[in-house]
Amino acid sequence: MPPDWLQKNFDFTGRRVLVTGAAGGLGQALARAFAATGASMVLADIDGDRLAAFARELDGDIACHRFDQGDLASIAALADAVGAIDVLLNNAGIILVKPLLETSPEEMRRVMDVNLVGPMALARHLAVGMTARGRGVIINISSQLAFCGAEGRAVYAAAKAGLAQFTKSAAVEWGRSGVRVVAIAPGRLLTTMTTFLGKDEAAFEAGIARVPVGRYGTPEEIAKLAVFLASPAADYVVGETVIADGGYVLG
């Protein structure tokens, strides 16, 4: 018989879990994984139609909200609407693949707003309740690009590196209040965000060749890690950004 802690570790019954970007590839995998733990799911995305269609596939207690993570008023409204949240998966994001010299300052601002300012603002709003209740977990979805350079991705990488650094300081600030802040830096996953890869077979294969395990990752692999990090098994993991990239950033 497995010990009690092992059996109960991944039971999130009675917990409310918010996944942003839940209509997307990783967001759907996160939502499915946490729904399977028994959690009450709160799903949010800018694409309300795709989110509603996805939510119909899930069983259990599911609420859906449309919001724009690039708009501070929309983030505040989401935080008000969702009420008490035990686990935040700060997952929504956008990619910009463009040479820096062709990138406008307005494009830079939008990427930073959606990928960095928005997740920080949402974490800050929800941490009010989490710190008051003395419990909560925030998982920020960063990227392997927080740890290495890549052509055409400077602004995206800057936002994701910012999120990893935010994770450390927020973890220090809220740790004594019972709120654990961690991050995951996924390697390349095949989702809507990376459909552009499918258009260039040579680039697709060259990308795989650079991954030590010889393949891209799956959203489900990241979702399993997220369940672990949100669970009591990871109670002493604080401020860490866990890189899950098949070894890509090792060189």
Ligand SMILES: NC(=O)c1ccc[n+]([C@@H]2O[C@H](COP(=O)([O-])OP(=O)(O)OC[C@H]3O[C@@H](n4cnc5c(N)ncnc54)[C@H](O)[C@@H]3O)[C@@H](O)[C@H]2O)c1
């Ligand atoms: N796919 C990868 O290779 C990869 C690698 C590392 C990190 N990530 C990160 O994982 C997260 C999920 O990405 P994905 O691969 O599932 O991409 P995706 O494009 O499939 O999903 C992203 C979701 O975020 C939503 N979204 C976009 N802008 C939004 C906004 N302003 N407000 C609210 N929602 C918004 C989209 O509608 C979409 O449903 C992102 O933060 C991304 O940066 C992805």
